[in-house]
Amino acid sequence: MIYTDKMIKTRKGNIKKIHKILKIIIYPIIIAILLVILYLGYMRYVKHEKDVNIFGFRQYVVATGSMEPQYNIGDLIITREIPEEEIKIGDIINYISENKTDTITHRVVDIIEKDGQTYYKTKGDNNNSEDSELVQYSQIKGKLLFKVSKLGTLLTEMFTGTGIAILIIIIIISYTKDKDKEEKILARENARKLYNVPKYEENDT
Numbered sequence: 001m002i003y004t005d006k007m008i009k010t011r012k013g014n015i016k017k018i019h020k021i022l023k024i025i026i027y028p029i030i031i032a033i034l035l036v037i038l039y040l041g042y043m044r045y046v047k048h049e050k051d052v053n054i055f056g057f058r059q060y061v062v063a064t065g066s067m068e069p070q071y072n073i074g075d076l077i078i079t080r081e082i083p084e085e086e087i088k089i090g091d092i093i094n095y096i097s098e099n100k101t102d103t104i105t106h107r108v109v110d111i112i113e114k115d116g117q118t119y120y121k122t123k124g125d126n127n128n129s130e131d132s133e134l135v136q137y138s139q140i141k142g143k144l145l146f147k148v149s150k151l152g153t154l155l156t157e158m159f160t161g162t163g164i165a166i167l168i169i170i171i172i173i174s175y176t177k178d179k180d181k182e183e184k185i186l187a188r189e190n191a192r193k194l195y196n197v198p199k200y201e202e203n204d205t
Contacts (some may be wrong), residue, residue: 058078067107092105095122108122
């Protein structure tokens with residue numbers, strides 16, 4: 001198939017429209033997500049804040065194998081605060097242990113009403129027995145929404161001195177390559193104008 005000048009211009013115009021739509025709609029969403037991830041990573045691994053809350057959402061990194069094979073060490077999990085009445089058997093909740101030193105993510109296997117109080121019995125999917133400690137609502141940080149496999153490990157490594165240095169180098173290299181590409185395009189356009197070369201050549205069909 002022989003592409004005419006008109007066909008090439010039309011195709012290029014369509015590509016530009018798609019890129020424009022991506023920039024307007026998708027790119028801001030991606031940037032927002034990346035900024036949130038970077039902020040959470042910074043607060044957790046640089047500032048060492050254990051409980052970072054953004055509009056009721058929190059992120060944690062799986063540190064043990066108690067919820068394998070569905071949730072593995074190094075996975076990043078996102079939780080959301082929910083009302084007490086919405087918690088039901090089968091939900092995976094994130095809570096602070098009774099001694100307030102550990103953050104645990106286990107599944108609710110029973111709901112117990114005792115002395116006018118509601119308690120939640122939990123268990124790790126990979127554990128042989130239920131947890132000995134009953135959990136109160138005041139201990140619960142949120143219900144697990146979803147995970148991103150191994151992203152927790154990546155964030156942990158990223159927010160070290162070496163990780164930050166590598167990230168800066170990648171950004172500099174990307175910027176340099178984009179700048180070099182722009183300069184080549186500009187030089188090619190100037191040469192075309194200098195020698196009066198048409199941008200597209202007409203082809204006979």
